[in-house]
Amino acid sequence: MQRAAALVRRGCCPRTPGPWGRCQSSAAAEAPAVLKVRPERSRRERILTLESMNPQVKAVEYAVRGPIVLKAGEIELELQRGIKKPFTEVIRANIGDAQAMGQQPITFLRQVMALCTYPNLLDSPSFPEDAKRRARRILQACGGNSLGSYSASQGVNCIREDVAAYITRRDGGIPADPDNIYLTTGASDGITTILKILVSGGGKSRTGVMIPIPQYPLYSAVISELDAVQVNYYLDEENCWALNVEELRRALREARGHCDPKVLCIINPGNPTGQVQSRKCIEDVIHFAWEEKLFLLADEVYQDNVHSPDCSFHSFKKVLSEMGPEYSGNVELASFHSTSKGYMGECGYRGGYMEVINLHPEIKGQLVKLLSVRLCPPVSGQAAMDIVVNPPVPGEESFEQFTREKESVLSNLAKKAKLTEDLFNQVPGIHCNPLQGALYAFPRIFIPPKAVEAAQARDMAPDMFYCMKLLEETGICVVPGSGFGQREGTYHFRMTILPPVEKLKMVLQKVRDFHVQFLETYS
């Protein structure tokens, strides 16, 4: 249980001490600093200290909001206080937060939400009838016809029905059962819940959870928190970050010596890597999970974000269903979606769902029980999810405007994906795989040996050193690859492509100029 000793020091700045990965030798060693701050009175020793706290929580790291983002906040405060910098604003390209980057909400979605929030508006002529129909239907399914009531722990019934209908349409008619749908507080909540119920054992029988490297750090954080074992499989950077079943096999074989691997997590389209898996690859993965008796977690929150005309999104559920009853009746699969990404970018509402199939009926009861302890996901987020899965259809009043807004977001993203790939690949020492899907570039950067030395002298991962310099010199905030995991000796960063086109061009040019300068300085 005591894994404090295993705390790694990667990716951390010694001038931003704290919980983001810096190795803390002991709480006692830090105590005098606190006493120094408050010399006026002797403070009793606290109950909750770094030494006494939950060691699994201490072991958690989460780079997307880590030291680089704290630093960005500090710089913003300095700018506000009038301190001169070589730039006038911090650009937060560290997180997939579309509306914070200026993307406008989808009008129809917000209209329905406003009607649900303040039903007096149902009498207003300034709202379209199709929005009112949606709002009335949602409200009728809510206790007291109000978003202010708790919903069932699994989510509002009619919304789960709409999700099931959406999945059925998406998967070309393969049916989804509303009873297998669970509404969640964003996808993170669903992923955490499923992992929580799956994890068990101690010592060599601790549950192993296979995750891609690079990964989205929610996975490593939850695995730490649950005291499970992270089993890394590496995506193939030379091959557009493809998932290779041979590599899954290697990772599993090596893990079986020291833990009990039970779960295989897939992120498709990839975060941070942006690849879109082929149908064949998904089939291979499902066969592997079937063969090796692994529970599949398919993180499909970027299912609407496929930019490359050569790629299509194939859901794990659909492929599984088409592989015949031996698979479709046996492989346990949880698939996740949310309101945060896609074309709607409604991160703040924390809406999401998961579809869980082939779950043991007794486990289904356990899952609902676990969800019921937190009562229900935010009902406003559930309503937002409903609009995402039940948008205007041809013939409805709002269809045209909705389609225009949606297509505008998606075509812009496709344009920005191509722009980013092209521009990065023109810079010596940067290589960027095609951004087939999702919202990020994850370019590989060459860091000269002298810069690696300089970083090590500061007790920092080399790409953290690079990203800190980038932030300090240009105001651009990106996340070092070490926060997602990468092959030893390779360096990357993750940057969103969400800024508006002209701003994104400016960002890319600044990164290029910085990189060229960086290579010169450390050559």
Added chain:
Amino acid sequence: MQRAAALVRRGCCPRTPGPWGRCQSSAAAEAPAVLKVRPERSRRERILTLESMNPQVKAVEYAVRGPIVLKAGEIELELQRGIKKPFTEVIRANIGDAQAMGQQPITFLRQVMALCTYPNLLDSPSFPEDAKRRARRILQACGGNSLGSYSASQGVNCIREDVAAYITRRDGGIPADPDNIYLTTGASDGITTILKILVSGGGKSRTGVMIPIPQYPLYSAVISELDAVQVNYYLDEENCWALNVEELRRALREARGHCDPKVLCIINPGNPTGQVQSRKCIEDVIHFAWEEKLFLLADEVYQDNVHSPDCSFHSFKKVLSEMGPEYSGNVELASFHSTSKGYMGECGYRGGYMEVINLHPEIKGQLVKLLSVRLCPPVSGQAAMDIVVNPPVPGEESFEQFTREKESVLSNLAKKAKLTEDLFNQVPGIHCNPLQGALYAFPRIFIPPKAVEAAQARDMAPDMFYCMKLLEETGICVVPGSGFGQREGTYHFRMTILPPVEKLKMVLQKVRDFHVQFLETYS
């Protein structure tokens, strides 16, 4: 870690098998039943079974949405299908869900929320200026001026400032620091987060968490999930459910033999017990926590719900601050509030906050890190919390209507609290302490020995047996005392006082008639 064997069988109906407390001998024993259901194909053994799942999750119980509520759902379906019952509707008095019981949302709150949701309405003349001011202020503090952006993990800055100002006003000028405020997804999320960070150790050094009995079962559920040790202290039913420090001392002394008690949880006003603690009692508890080095968790979500004219709400923060620097500078305290209770009853938005004082600076960093993994609480819930702590003030356009609506809810609750107490105490074999605060009655019921035998023959707790009969015969859904904990040999149930006055009268009369009949049947 393996606590499956400790699964208790209290409070559970054998005809609703599942996760709510029924003792499951092994997954293997259940497997044939599954095969019987699907005889058409041989199903492979599943990966996730009762045997392989997280044993701590299996040990979780949550009575408020337990078997009685599942049964209520079944009965509702039967009524819909036209099956005749001695009643025409199920009355869900099991949960504090005001708006589901017909309470209308506070107009001002929903106006601000609608404006934030759909900012086009800021131009509409049908919304008051003070609501528009609030909405503009919230939106200006959001990324991209939108509720659809992620907020900081700790919550939107200006909302945390408003919470701090509210606490300062509430506590007669004792200042609160916005930096100590964390917005949460309802209070449950905050309580879970703080307990998660506090829990550590194995064997005899497992963290002990002191909770009142009767308790709100979130506490026992989270303690199970975190594999901590539940340390019960009993409230004094003979003395209006008072908290007695001698009893705290006894519980602590006995616990110290087998775990490491580090946390003391208080619910004030009490849930399910409805008592409001005196200032003197709070002082005693704080002194005890200081003396015994316990981290204090003060669940104060019913702070606006004090019905008895002889009682006042005193916050732990205020009393602590007034006890002098030895206490105010040392005792670690987390206090919780939410949008769900009070006069607003906005459960569905899942808004809440916690104020945490005297936290070690390094732990503060750890807490923010842990929160950041889930990105942020729902921003719409944060906005709802803002209106609760920043309502219209005298001179503002909406002040009068807001005050009228608020007072109407609160005076009605006070009336219903008195009505409930009086009526229950007229029934032979029911004793009900005064409902000084919160939203529930928790009457003690006499269950005759013959009924106890009948319950035991059905493998049910006697009060579960009673509540199931009440539900089946009257349609009234309440939660048995065994779900909250009670002294051995005593029986209770929890019922909300949220139905409108006339309906509540009808409910109380039905309970009375049922009880009299029950006593006759089993005498």
